[in-house]
Amino acid sequence: MTIxxxxxxxxxxxxxxLTALFILSACQKQPALGDFGNSYIDDNKSAQIVVVDxxxxxxxxxxxDSVSTAGTGYLMVGSYNDDWLGKVTSRSFFQVAPPPSLxxxxxxxxxxxxxxxxxxxxxxxxxxxxxxxxxxxxxxxVDTLMELPPFNNGWFSSYLLPTGPDLGSTSxxxxxxxPVSNGTIASNTxxxxxxxxxxRLDDQLGQTIYNMVYxxxxxxxNSTKWLRWFxxxxxxxxxxxxxxxxxxIKDSCIMRIYYRENALFSTEKFIDFExxxxxxxxxxxxxxxxxxxxxxLNRPTQTVQPPPLTPSAQxxxxxxVQSMEGLNVKLTxxxxxxxxxxxDFIGLLRAQLIxxxxxxxxxxxWRLPPQVGIFTTDQHNQLGAPLPxxxxxxxxxxxxxxxxxxPLNTVYTYDVTNFVASQLINPSPAARQTGLMLAILPPAExxxxxxxxxxxxxxxxxxxxxxxxxxxxxxxxN
Amino acid sequence: MNQSKIICFLTLLSVTSLGVMAQxxxxxxxxxxxxxxxEGYYNRTSGLGETGIGYRSNRFLITNNPASFxxxxxxxxxMETAIRGTFIxxxxxxxxPAGTQSADITFRKLVMGIKAAKHWGTSxxxxxxxxxxxxxxxxxxxxxxxxxxxxxxxSYHGSVNKAFWANSYEFFHxxxxxxxAGYVFGDLNQKDILQSxxxxxxxxxxxxxxxxxxxxxxxGLQLYGRIGKHLEYVIxxxxxxxxxxxxxxxxxxxxxxxxxxxNFQNPDHYLYLPNSYGGGLSITYNQKYTWLAxxxxxxxxxxQALNSYPGQDYAIVSSERASMGxxxxxxxxxxxxxxxxxxxxxxxxxxxSYLAVNGRQLRDMGVSxxxxxxxxxxxxxxxxxxxxxxxxxxxxxxxxxxxxxxxFILNFGAVWFTKGRKFD
Numbered sequence: 001m002t003i004x005x006x007x008x009x010x011x012x013x014x015x016x017x018l019t020a021l022f023i024l025s026a027c028q029k030q031p032a033l034g035d036f037g038n039s040y041i042d043d044n045k046s047a048q049i050v051v052v053d054x055x056x057x058x059x060x061x062x063x064x065d066s067v068s069t070a071g072t073g074y075l076m077v078g079s080y081n082d083d084w085l086g087k088v089t090s091r092s093f094f095q096v097a098p099p100p101s102l103x104x105x106x107x108x109x110x111x112x113x114x115x116x117x118x119x120x121x122x123x124x125x126x127x128x129x130x131x132x133x134x135x136x137x138x139x140x141x142v143d144t145l146m147e148l149p150p151f152n153n154g155w156f157s158s159y160l161l162p163t164g165p166d167l168g169s170t171s172x173x174x175x176x177x178x179p180v181s182n183g184t185i186a187s188n189t190x191x192x193x194x195x196x197x198x199x200r201l202d203d204q205l206g207q208t209i210y211n212m213v214y215x216x217x218x219x220x221x222n223s224t225k226w227l228r229w230f231x232x233x234x235x236x237x238x239x240x241x242x243x244x245x246x247x248x249i250k251d252s253c254i255m256r257i258y259y260r261e262n263a264l265f266s267t268e269k270f271i272d273f274e275x276x277x278x279x280x281x282x283x284x285x286x287x288x289x290x291x292x293x294x295x296x297l298n299r300p301t302q303t304v305q306p307p308p309l310t311p312s313a314q315x316x317x318x319x320x321v322q323s324m325e326g327l328n329v330k331l332t333x334x335x336x337x338x339x340x341x342x343x344d345f346i347g348l349l350r351a352q353l354i355x356x357x358x359x360x361x362x363x364x365x366w367r368l369p370p371q372v373g374i375f376t377t378d379q380h381n382q383l384g385a386p387l388p389x390x391x392x393x394x395x396x397x398x399x400x401x402x403x404x405x406x407p408l409n410t411v412y413t414y415d416v417t418n419f420v421a422s423q424l425i426n427p428s429p430a431a432r433q434t435g436l437m438l439a440i441l442p443p444a445e446x447x448x449x450x451x452x453x454x455x456x457x458x459x460x461x462x463x464x465x466x467x468x469x470x471x472x473x474x475x476x477x478n
Numbered sequence: 479m480n481q482s483k484i485i486c487f488l489t490l491l492s493v494t495s496l497g498v499m500a501q502x503x504x505x506x507x508x509x510x511x512x513x514x515x516x517e518g519y520y521n522r523t524s525g526l527g528e529t530g531i532g533y534r535s536n537r538f539l540i541t542n543n544p545a546s547f548x549x550x551x552x553x554x555x556x557m558e559t560a561i562r563g564t565f566i567x568x569x570x571x572x573x574x575p576a577g578t579q580s581a582d583i584t585f586r587k588l589v590m591g592i593k594a595a596k597h598w599g600t601s602x603x604x605x606x607x608x609x610x611x612x613x614x615x616x617x618x619x620x621x622x623x624x625x626x627x628x629x630x631x632x633s634y635h636g637s638v639n640k641a642f643w644a645n646s647y648e649f650f651h652x653x654x655x656x657x658x659a660g661y662v663f664g665d666l667n668q669k670d671i672l673q674s675x676x677x678x679x680x681x682x683x684x685x686x687x688x689x690x691x692x693x694x695x696x697x698g699l700q701l702y703g704r705i706g707k708h709l710e711y712v713i714x715x716x717x718x719x720x721x722x723x724x725x726x727x728x729x730x731x732x733x734x735x736x737x738x739x740x741n742f743q744n745p746d747h748y749l750y751l752p753n754s755y756g757g758g759l760s761i762t763y764n765q766k767y768t769w770l771a772x773x774x775x776x777x778x779x780x781x782q783a784l785n786s787y788p789g790q791d792y793a794i795v796s797s798e799r800a801s802m803g804x805x806x807x808x809x810x811x812x813x814x815x816x817x818x819x820x821x822x823x824x825x826x827x828x829x830x831s832y833l834a835v836n837g838r839q840l841r842d843m844g845v846s847x848x849x850x851x852x853x854x855x856x857x858x859x860x861x862x863x864x865x866x867x868x869x870x871x872x873x874x875x876x877x878x879x880x881x882x883x884x885x886f887i888l889n890f891g892a893v894w895f896t897k898g899r900k901f902d
Contacts (some may be wrong), residue, residue: 030504031568032577035616036877037509037632040789040835045730046670047740048682051622346731347739349681472682473621474731474740 044475049349053468056335057194059312059319059456062324062381062437066158072447075119075253076324077105077137077283078246079237080129084361086289091236091248092160093284095146095227096255097276098213099219101270104212105259113258113268115206118234119197119249121174123185126248128449130365131176133245134190136238138169142231146280155282156447159323164236168201169198171238171399174247197249206257213257213271219389222278232280244365251281252376283446285324294320300370306380312456318358321372322451323440329454330377332435333467340424344473350390351420354466355398355412355438361453364404369450371397373441374414379433387436389415397441408462412452420469503566503580504612506877507840507870509634510688510792510833512723513608513666516707517829517842520560520586520887524863525848527825529770531758532714534654534702537818537852537859537891539591539601541644542772543655543714543758545698547591547599548648556891557590567883568861570872586885592894597648597697599652603641606628610636610666618672628681631671638664638690651847652703658696660749662723664688685730694751700821710762716774718754720781722738725749750781752796768805770825777896778832792835799829803846812854823848823863836874843868844881859889 061105069076075092082088117139140163148155173190174197181188185197209304212220219225231257237243255273260266275281289295293316298308310328312319319329331353339345362368374396386395398412419436426434438454439445455464508514522538523530531541534549539558550556563583575893590875616630641663645851646656671683702712731740756774779796787794803825809818828843844867852859865883872878 030577030613031566031576031580033504033568033614034572034574035504036506036572037614038614038630040510040615040791041632041668042788042790045668045686047672047682049618049620049628049672049681051620051624332505347682347733348735456814470620470681472731472733472739473686 003466014268032166047346047472047474049164049470050361050473051468051470052339053466054468055333055339055467057437057457057465057467058332059321059331059332059454059465060332061297061312061315062308062309062328062330063297063299064309064328066156066325067323067446068154068267069157069285069324069446070155070283071279072281072443073251073278074126074248074316074447075235075281075283076246076248076285076447076449077235078129078135079242080244080368081242082292082366082451084292084316084318085320085451086287087209087242087316088246088285088287088398088449089237089242090283090285090323090324090449091234092281093142093146093155093234093277094124094230094251094253094254095224095232095277095280096253098273099271101222102216103212103271109262110214110269111260111262112207112210113260114200114203115209115255115257116168116198116200117233117235118254119188119199119378120252121176121197122250123177123187125176125197125250126444126448127174127176127245128133128367129243129245129459131174131245131292131446133174133243134171135243135245136169136171136240137197137199138163138236138238139201140232140234141166141238142203143166144231145228146232146399147155148306153156155280157283157285157326159221159282160284161232161234167205167233168199169238170199172196172197174445176247177244201206201255209273210259210271212235221451222467227277235365248447251275251278252273256362274418277396286326292365292447293318306382309381312454315459317456318361319438319454319456320451321369321438321440321454322449324449327437327451328383329452330435331438331465332383332433333420334432336420336423336467337431342473343473345471346474347472348421348424349415349470349472350415350417351434351467351469353414353416354468355414355452356455356459356463356465357410358453358455358459359407362407362410364407368402368410369440369444369448369452370400371441371444372400372412372438373397375439376415376419377435379430383407385435387414387419390417391415395441404420416467420467433446490646491739501581505609505879506568506612507831507833507835508608509608509612509632509668510671510789511608511787511794512638513610513636515608515832516606516887517539518883520562520588520885521558521589522850522861522887523770523803524887525743525823525825525846525850525861526770526805527801527827527844527846528756529772529801529803529827531698531716531756531772531774531823532760533758533770534700536774538889539589539603541589541601541603541605543698543700543716544601544644544658544696545654545700545714545740547601547644547647547656547797548593548597548646548654549601550593551893552593553893554891555590555592555894558590558801558887558889559588559883560586562586562883562885564877564881564883568628568877568879570870570877571741572877590758592681599646601642605640607638607640607662607697609638612635615794626839627675629675631673633669633671634667636664637665637670638666640694644701646698646788646895652697652701653704654700656700658698660694660696661691662694663719666788673740680734680736684733685732685746686788687728687730689726689728690722690723692723694723695719701740707785708764709724710765713742714758716754716756718751720753720777722748722784723751723753730869747786748784749787750784750883752777752781765809766804766807770803770805773800773802775830792833794832795830795834797830797832799827801825803829816830818852819854819855820852821848821850823850826866836876838871838874838876840870840876842870845852857891861885861887861889863887869899874882
């Protein structure tokens with residue numbers, strides 16, 4: 001290109017230099033001069049980060065007298081004696097239905113043999129307590145229609161139905177989650193039949209039903225009539241000292257009638273009455289807290305009222321989380337807004353809640369809940385919305401770090417920035433009662449007995465619940 | 479392309495250049511005072527150790543002394559721009575082996591001038607006054623915790639520039655007086671970012687800005703003439719009048735989401751530029767050999783009590799600079815006039831800066847070499863200057879910078895307002 005005009009030449013050169021300048025400036029590199037310059041900076045001229053981890057936290061336990069335990073998929077049955085919660089017992093009520101088509105039985109040649117229950121403890125099913133112990137399971141027939149009382153819309157843990165005499169029982173040890181060779185897990189029972197628990201029932205009941213079958217009785221041909229006659233069954237732990245184990249037996253159980261079909265050769269046959277009405281199956285949970293710190297728990301005094309609150313000082317300086325028993329922990333921060341009143345406070349950076357279980361309250365037998373949710377709550381002590389974390393915005397589970405070797409390192413950690421940010425500017429008179437609720441997350445809320453005992457602030461600093469608030473600080477007038 | 483288009487283009491160029499000037503090498507002392515003062519003029523005198531208070535040229539813009547513009551050829555329009563490449567090697571106790579050098583290339587100035595009348599020369603331009611460019615990290619223990627460690631990332635970026643209009647008038651063919659009316663403006667910015675040592679995420683950042691502006695006047699004088707048949711002399715003097723720069727501080731604090739949570743303006747105050755005096759002399763023999771010497775003194779002590787500079791634990795003290803240069807010019811007679819073809823320059827300089835850190839006044843000294851070529855086939859002239867210098871010291875835990883500058887100065891010249899007459 002030939003440029004003859006001097007002015008254009010100038011512009012061409014200037015454009016070239018500027019282009020070269022921008023390109024070459026991008027190649028700039030800088031030296032490492034350590035922190036030289038630090039001592040020449042004005043003090044307190046820029047924002048700092050201040051951490052406050054001395055905020056007062058009031059730990060209380062809310063108590064709901066019953067929880068919905070229907071249709072969880074598990075018959076939670078057993079009993080254990082907990083040093084913190086007392087004697088906990090759970091039994092289950094459920095129904096079975098006759099098969100849709102009945103076999104043709106010839107009473108002249110076929111003979112009744114026996115009746116029994118078949119339960120399954122599948123790998124991964126819930127359990128709580130000492131799995132080395134034998135637990136006695138007793139089957140009873142429900143002695144009333146399994147219908148909800150008026151004005152009730154679900155089966156709750158406090159409903160106890162009358163039952164008839166014992167139909168049968170067995171004592172068995174269930175070994176859950178046993179590693180097998182291919183890297184998977186399996187369950188084994190002491191009956192030597194894999195994950196199956198068998199209980200032989202009363203033959204009088206078996207013979208009665210057998211006769212109904214070969215008579216083609218409407219009772220066994222029509223499921224509604226069957227339920228009105230048979231009602232249902234109950235599986236409960238045997239009487240006596242707790243075996244210290246509650247197992248979650250899969251609800252797909254079977255009541256089986258065995259008989260022999262006699263012809264040229266005698267053949268063993270059976271009629272299965274399978275589990276039915278999943279929503280009617282529920283678990284009945286009772287506790288005996290006599291002599292335990294939690295015995296001082298406040299109970300509801302009216303039919304309808306907010307869940308009563310019990311301060312930690314009244315129940316062993318701890319809070320209790322076990323949703324199966326209606327126990328949640330409410331945390332309030334009565335002086336939190338004082339942080340925002342500090343002269344240097346200009347903004348919240350983040351806030352973290354560290355929940356520490358009481359040392360010695362957990363072990364590989366008395367396991368912690370692997371996930372504990374955190375919810376907002378107010379003066380009504382109800383579970384509010386799940387508290388989202390600052391970054392992901394999703395519901396939090398506590399990110400449990402479990403360390404049996406150094407129990408003090410066992411913590412649940414929550415990002416409570418969003419909550420603290422709202423509380424710092426909460427003008428409501430009820431702000432002091434607005435707080436956070438720790439509760440077991442679904443589906444474990446009504447199908448697992450894992451519990452958390454939270455240390456309140458009477459414990460040493462390294463053992464207690466702690467709120468750590470990081471705020472942005474700027475001293476005024478500089 | 480008509481002249482108005484050229485002016486529009488040059489205006490755009492000037493605005494663009496402001497942003498570019500801030501992109502410098504790390505200058506560890508630039509966090510103090512109003513930044514690191516730029517002692518360079520990036521003109522014909524740069525190869526002479528910036529010695530030019532007593533120097534006149536009929537083609538080049540000698541911004542060292544506003545009285546020099548009357549020396550331009552009649553109706554001659556000239557414009558200069560410069561870029562500078564710098565390599566710095568740092569030494570001293572704070573310097574870590576991981577990085578001891580830096581390099582950059584920056585735009586330095588844009589100046590134009592014209593001999594508007596027989597005795598009146600005028601010039602406008604944009605030149606750097608000081609720059610601020612430094613960054614460093616300091617580990618930081620979050621207040622209230624002995625475990626959680628954050629990190630301060632301090633960054634200083636800013637520049638103070640001067641847009642000027644200078645005029646000079648020649649009296650009696652031996653005296654020229656000039657005034658440089660400069661508008662000094664710029665922004666000193668200190669940013670403190672508290673960031674995670676784990677992933678560098680910002681927790682909060684504080685930006686302290688000081689916006690500066692005011693007029694800064696420089697007066698110049700030059701006496702010149704001949705001594706005998708072979709010698710020419712120029713004696714020059716400059717005086718810059720103390721000026722109170724209006725300083726408007728603004729503080730802005732951002733949260734991790736870069737949302738402003740505090741933004742307030744502290745009361746305005748003043749940062750003073752001092753009275754400054756300078757004198758220079760040049761002797762030219764046979765229009766070929768020129769010897770030059772300059773001395774300048776800036777009375778920073780006189781404004782010390784008035785000033786409130788950012789930072790602490792350093793002192794502002796009066797500064798001085800002395801320099802000498804020697805030039806050989808190669809000329810040729812063409813069409814009954816003498817035309818310069820090229821020139822070679824050398825210079826030395828020594829200065830005590832306006833900063834005293836850790837009890838030591840920082841000094842800057844070096845040498846320079848320059849070569850210039852004036853094109854006969856185009857209106858362009860090229861000047862390349864090499865400079866080597868030492869700034870600072872390694873004593874008292876300070877940092878010494880050994881630097882090399884390579885400047886390229888481009889000059890464009892044309893005769894304007896000829897009213898149809900041709901000057902070939």
